[in-house]
Each structure stands twice: as C-alpha cells, then as structure tokens.
Amino acid sequence: MSESSRKILSDNNVSITNPRILVLEALMESRNPQTIDDLQKKLENKVAKSTLYRVLGDLKKINVLHEFTSPDNTTVVELLLHDDEHHHHLFCGDCGEIIDVGLSNEFEKLLSEEIKKIERKFNFQINDHRVEMFGTCTDQCSNCK
Amino acid sequence: MSESSRKILSDNNVSITNPRILVLEALMESRNPQTIDDLQKKLENKVAKSTLYRVLGDLKKINVLHEFTSPDNTTVVELLLHDDEHHHHLFCGDCGEIIDVGLSNEFEKLLSEEIKKIERKFNFQINDHRVEMFGTCTDQCSNCK
DNA sequence: ACAATAAATGAGAATAAGTCTCATTTATTA
DNA sequence: TAATAAATGAGACTTATTCTCATTTATTGT
Numbered sequence: 001m002s003e004s005s006r007k008i009l010s011d012n013n014v015s016i017t018n019p020r021i022l023v024l025e026a027l028m029e030s031r032n033p034q035t036i037d038d039l040q041k042k043l044e045n046k047v048a049k050s051t052l053y054r055v056l057g058d059l060k061k062i063n064v065l066h067e068f069t070s071p072d073n074t075t076v077v078e079l080l081l082h083d084d085e086h087h088h089h090l091f092c093g094d095c096g097e098i099i100d101v102g103l104s105n106e107f108e109k110l111l112s113e114e115i116k117k118i119e120r121k122f123n124f125q126i127n128d129h130r131v132e133m134f135g136t137c138t139d140q141c142s143n144c145k
Numbered sequence: 146m147s148e149s150s151r152k153i154l155s156d157n158n159v160s161i162t163n164p165r166i167l168v169l170e171a172l173m174e175s176r177n178p179q180t181i182d183d184l185q186k187k188l189e190n191k192v193a194k195s196t197l198y199r200v201l202g203d204l205k206k207i208n209v210l211h212e213f214t215s216p217d218n219t220t221v222v223e224l225l226l227h228d229d230e231h232h233h234h235l236f237c238g239d240c241g242e243i244i245d246v247g248l249s250n251e252f253e254k255l256l257s258e259e260i261k262k263i264e265r266k267f268n269f270q271i272n273d274h275r276v277e278m279f280g281t282c283t284d285q286c287s288n289c290k
Numbered sequence: 291a292c293a294a295t296a297a298a299t300g301a302g303a304a305t306a307a308g309t310c311t312c313a314t315t316t317a318t319t320a
Numbered sequence: 321t322a323a324t325a326a327a328t329g330a331g332a333c334t335t336a337t338t339c340t341c342a343t344t345t346a347t348t349g350t
Contacts, residue, residue, distance in 0.1 A: 160326070160327075162326090162327060162328080163328095164327080164328070164329095165327090192328090192329095193328065193329045193330065193331095194329090194330090194331095195328080195329070195330075195331085196327080196328055196329070199327080199328085200327095218337095
C-alpha cells in the first residue's frame, strides 16, 4: 500500500516525502470521494493544513486527483488510479454520501456523439464531461455505510 | 422587464422590494449563468452584499434560481424562468464563459433509463441530474462575447 | 556516504466568500 | 394612515483556502 503511493509519486517525477505518502494513503483508505475534512481527520494533524492543500494541488497537477464540489458546496476529492474506469457521481441530499457510478457503454457512446455535435455548434474543443445525479437514498441510508 | 420581475415575486408570494427587483433585473440582463461577482458589478452597490446573498437565497427557495459551482470553484447563478427548457452546461477553461446547451431528446430519454437503473441498483430516489462539458473555445473565444 | 543545493514543510498570518446580528427602513394590512 | 411584520444595510464574524518565511528534508554529484 505504502509501496504504491511511492510508485505514484516516482512515476510522476514528484519527490517522495512523508506528507505526500500520508495524504495518498488517506486518500486510498476509501474508494468513494471524500471531503477535505474527512482527510484531515484521517491525518490526525500529522500533516499541516497548508501542506495538505499543497499536496492536493501537486496531486491534481499530475492528474492522479480529481477535485469537485458537492451540491452543499463542500470540496470533495478522489484519487484517480490508472485502473479506475470512467465513472460519474450520485449524491445523496440526506446523508451527503457520494457514490461512484458507471453508466452503460451505449450511454457513453451516445453522449460522445452529442458532445461532437456541441463541439461543432459552439466551435469548442471538449475534453471532459461529467454526469451528476442527485437524490436521496431510500431505505434509511443503507447504501451510505 | 421590471414588470416581469415583479410578477415573479408576486406569483411566489414573496414581497416586492427594491433589492429583489434589482437583483432579478441584473440576473435577467444575461441569458447565460453568471458569477456573484458579475452580479455585484451590475448592481453597483445599490444592494448590500448581505442583502444580495439573502435575495439569492430567497430566489433559490422559490425555485427561480439555480446555483452551481464552475470548475474553478466559483459560485455561479442562473435564473430559471418557466419557459426555460431543461439544459446543461458547457464550460470554457480559457475564458471562464459558461454556455447553456440543450441535448437531444434521444439522449435525455436514454439518460433517464440509465437513471432508473441506478435508482434500482443503489436503492436511490433520483430527482435531478446534470451533464457538464469542459473544454476550450477555439477561434479566439468568438463564442465568449 | 556526504556536503551542497533545491525543494518541501510547518506554523500561523492573510485573504475572501459567505453568514450573522441588530438597529433602521420599508412593505403590507386593517 | 397607523400598526405590525418583514426586509435591509452596515459591518462584525466565520470558515475555507492561500500565502509567507524561517526551518527541515530530499536529491544530486563527488
């Protein structure tokens, strides 16, 4: 585990430091996206706040981290490992949980055709897209561990 | 124009006040989404900052305003009028412009089927979705006024 | 392995978006 | 038109994020 966080850093020519390893390990602890607050709790002050933000910035720069904002305006962060598939997000408005979801190939194919149309229409070059779904988990949040 | 902002308020049982009319008019000035900063500039201190945020909150509550976050983490706001169609957003990473885009009925239909699958799989009730596309406008930002 | 150099870190100050408070003003209604 | 409730303005406050700079750590060439 510690092995692979070192690998991520060296593969991207980023120097291997303790804070970077600790942050990567905290990120790897949960598969789904997590808030900065979650991270800070996991890190238990082993990494200074300023360093945490700097390390997250470094990881974004080498494209192993994806940062976005949940509907309640909280910054959320998730590790993108090479074997991760393209996926989207499902947000629970009750408990705040964010779940990774994959959509069908058929859907992604149609979406990429739509995107081509939009590129032509607006003279854009589109390099990424995102589908977000909002709702509530019924069933007393059984999904939300 | 001032007429319709009054109508929006009275239709929703919200008292008609000057700040509310001014904010609505500033929102109506541009069709595409705009930042809080844009709004403040348009309002030229005619509405206090605290009032601006309060009015935006009021408008969200009566569902005539949609608030979201652009990829550079800026809060963005757009008026939802009754004759507006369901639409999505295209973000330019160069100039920051956000453009409303409609996708085909065929696409929306397939997406709603995908959503039904996700609802079953995760035992969720999904009530909204959003497709965001990211890129850059080629052609020296000709779209970006 | 070691010294020199560059890069990263910690601590806390600074910034900025958004919220809150409360005295005053404005809209609504009877 | 007066009474009442609601909305506003001004600025203090909060909180997330960024910045600064002195100190520590990693890297590299010998």
